[in-house]
Amino acid sequence: MAAATHILAGLARDYAAVTPQRLKVIDTYMVFCVAVGLIQLAYCVLAGSFPYNAFLAGFGSAVACFVFAASLRMKTNPKNAGQFAGPPEAAFAEFVFCHIALHFVVSHFLG
Numbered sequence: 001m002a003a004a005t006h007i008l009a010g011l012a013r014d015y016a017a018v019t020p021q022r023l024k025v026i027d028t029y030m031v032f033c034v035a036v037g038l039i040q041l042a043y044c045v046l047a048g049s050f051p052y053n054a055f056l057a058g059f060g061s062a063v064a065c066f067v068f069a070a071s072l073r074m075k076t077n078p079k080n081a082g083q084f085a086g087p088p089e090a091a092f093a094e095f096v097f098c099h100i101a102l103h104f105v106v107s108h109f110l111g
């Protein structure tokens with residue numbers, strides 16, 4: 001157990017020292033998306049899923065937001081600069097456009 005604690009402490013130390021602030025913000029948003037999805041899933045299990053399309057829209061939105069953030073993180077990571085064409089601002093514009101389209105679809109799916 002001590003080895004696992006040592007490994008996790010090393011990972012946290014390296015993450016704090018090496019990861020740029022921009023990627024830390026995106027990671028925080030990704031954790032938020034996972035938390036929202038888990039809360040919605042727990043509510044559906046505990047309270048029921050009477051308006052099932054509302055659960056699907058909310059849960060699907062949380063998953064899609066996570067996927068969009070993962071794409072944004074990959075495209076704005078300085079270590080991946082050679083793999084993706086365009087500046088980080090273009091990746092952010094794509095992220096915003098995808099969110100607008102997603103929420104348009106989700107709001108229509110709700111009813």
